[in-house]
């Protein structure tokens with residue numbers, strides 16, 4: 093048996109797990125099948141530009157992901173709003189802002205924002221406030237909530253088509269990657285309570301000011317190297333025998349580790365494929381979680397068409413767009429990345445059709461875009477962007493104990509209580525490594541000294 097702890101998967105969960113084990117004094121090897129770190133949140137080159145596979149947003153309340161950013165020394169590569177401020181554009185040229193004023197505590201901070209939200213009629217704004225107060229009474233930890241759907245709850249609490257489409261869906265679809273009519277009420281309650289309603293500062297929006305790969309791959313590699321973690325890229329774990337013996341296949345052949353600590357930070361299907369004995373555990377059920385797609389339409393204009401760093405949209409095929417000009421390295425013109433979550437209806441549509449539709453959508457939202465020339469446009473599709481965060485999925489998400497000796501589970505799909513997000517990935521790693529290290533409950537969830 094070696095002293096080396098083996099972390100399988102170089103996504104955010106694997107990176108965080110490897111760092112925490114190393115920070116606790118363990119020798120660690122991190123095995124990643126792809127030639128890069130970062131997992132589902134990465135960048136690629138297109139000519140001179142660095143393009144993210146999909147815009148990744150977090151909120152101020154994402155403590156664990158923000159810990160990871162700090163641990164990677166990447167805090168200065170991030171934008172985090174001083175105060176929540178989301179411009180919302182409508183296809184008919186009207187716009188509003190979902191923003192909070194300084195010094196107003198929760199939940200009054202949101203009531204104020206809703207009462208000023210001019211894309212709803214005055215009576216619908218009051219309706220929305222009542223909806224927010226109803227959401228605030230929910231306990232995200234109540235297991236019964238997960239059997240219900242957000243859309244049903246909203247209608248039961250007086251919400252109409254206008255408040256759902258112009259308000260609740262903007263946030264729910266983006267954070268749950270599913271329409272309110274399908275999404276789990278428990279996960280929605282988590283988003284709205286933790287993210288918006290319990291603490292005034294929680295929803296301040298954050299995102300990377302540089303290509304995602306600079307943070308999740310380059311900075312991560314630097315931090316892992318400095319912590320003494322042996323990072324083996326291009327190493328696919330082929331089999332893990334309970335006990336635990338890990339076999340990984342890389343360019344130089346098969347390597348084997350006998351260890352008492354394996355953290356499997358890979359998707360459930362990959363965990364089952366590598367470790368057949370998991371079929372007898374709760375991981376088998378997680379294979380039923382399914383997947384939901386995200387499509388991004390990337391548009392480069394010959395000139396600046398908006399001063400907005402990002403915006404949400406209603407009554408438009410565009411859900412959100414982000415200005416990625418500086419982050420991508422574009423020297424002239426403007427590059428907007430459009431994010432389409434819950435993209436089942438778009439994921440198989442030919443690129444040229446999507447580009448036509450979404451460029452027209454941007455022209456409706458941004459008058460200057462209608463006059464500008466599109467110098468490049470392309471589509472990225474992530475068919476399995478997140479698990480399908482539908483009602484009834486909470487029971488399919490296992491905790492960090494795999495049920496097999498020496499093997500722990502991590503990954504955004506495990507039972508963190510959070511939606512499938514970067515925060516969930518890092519949280520899962522903290523829980524799994526705390527348990528693997530046998531930390532007393534008083535020290536669990538804490539950041540270990542570097």
Ligand SMILES: Cc1cc2nc3c(=O)[nH]c(=O)nc-3n(C[C@H](O)[C@H](O)[C@H](O)COP(=O)(O)OP(=O)(O)OC[C@H]3O[C@@H](n4cnc5c(N)ncnc54)[C@H](O)[C@@H]3O)c2cc1C
Nearest residue numbers: 101103104105125131132146148149329503504513514517
């Ligand atoms: C387009 C898109 C947009 C998103 N937007 C957001 C957002 O705005 N905000 C947000 O918080 N989250 C967002 N997410 C979700 C977020 O990216 C994920 O929740 C998170 O990155 C998952 O991290 P993870 O480490 O759990 O898993 P993964 O990132 O899936 O990492 C698993 C790793 O394991 C590796 N692996 C698999 N099998 C093996 C094997 N046998 N051997 C070795 N390695 C293996 C994989 O190559 C991968 O690198 C988005 C995702 C996508 C795709």
